[in-house]
Amino acid sequence: MADDTKLKIVVFGAFGAGKTTMIQTLDPGSKHIEANCAGGTTTVALDFGRIQNNGCNIHIYGTPGQERFEFAREIIARGMDGAVLLVDVTAPPDEFTSHLSDSLHAAQVPFVVFLNRCDGTGADPDAFVGRFGASETWSVSAKDRKQCMDAFLKFAGTLSPRPCGHTSP
Numbered sequence: 249m250a251d252d253t254k255l256k257i258v259v260f261g262a263f264g265a266g267k268t269t270m271i272q273t274l275d276p277g278s279k280h281i282e283a284n285c286a287g288g289t290t291t292v293a294l295d296f297g298r299i300q301n302n303g304c305n306i307h308i309y310g311t312p313g314q315e316r317f318e319f320a321r322e323i324i325a326r327g328m329d330g331a332v333l334l335v336d337v338t339a340p341p342d343e344f345t346s347h348l349s350d351s352l353h354a355a356q357v358p359f360v361v362f363l364n365r366c367d368g369t370g371a372d373p374d375a376f377v378g379r380f381g382a383s384e385t386w387s388v389s390a391k392d393r394k395q396c397m398d399a400f401l402k403f404a405g406t407l408s409p410r411p412c413g414h415t416s417p
């Protein structure tokens with residue numbers, strides 16, 4: 249039977265890392281609450297997309313990357329089954345991404361690292377491999393549907409889905 253289980257996966261990452269772009273790539277019908285900022289847009293509340301895979305309804309929540317939205321990240325994270333930490337590999341390693349990875353370890357939630365913008369000028373994914381202690385690391389471009397979908401579904405397949413009627417804490 250289709251849609252008989254569900255998963256909540258939350259995407260974290262620093263400002264501009266590509267969270268909204270990846271969720272749009274995974275689900276072209278996804279919703280995004282954004283504001284204009286210098287050179288583009290920034291998430292000011294959340295992203296929400298859905299994928300159905302083998303009878304599992306996967307809910308994907310994107311978080312705001314600006315540090316001042318910590319309260320929003322805490323709310324969105326509640327009841328998550330797994331997380332993706334998205335890292336911009338065209339920029340040097342930053343403290344905020346390390347803070348996000350520390351929070352995921354502290355929450356004892358399974359998470360995977362997506363090294364993003366591998367298509368970008370100056371991309372250096374090797375500088376990040378093994379850095380965050382995640383179960384797995386994938387090199388992707390958030391604009392490449394196949395890369396993102398393959399890695400995302402592989403990660404989702406390692407999680408334990410819940411029955412659809414179950415209410416999370």
Ligand SMILES: Nc1nc2c(ncn2[C@@H]2O[C@H](COP(=O)(O)OP(=O)(O)OP(=O)(O)O)[C@@H](O)[C@H]2O)c(=O)[nH]1
Pocket residue numbers: 261262263264265266267268269270288289290291292311312313314364365366367368388389390391
């Ligand atoms: N070339 C390339 N551009 C990307 C990639 N991922 C994101 N971008 C671009 O980077 C910019 C920021 O992407 P967003 O998806 O808005 O980043 P975000 O992590 O949601 O940002 P915040 O919500 O502000 O934290 C946009 O112009 C995207 O088109 C990628 O993999 N490759």
Ligand SMILES: [Mg+2]
Pocket residue numbers: 267268269290291310311312313
């Ligand atoms: Mg965003």
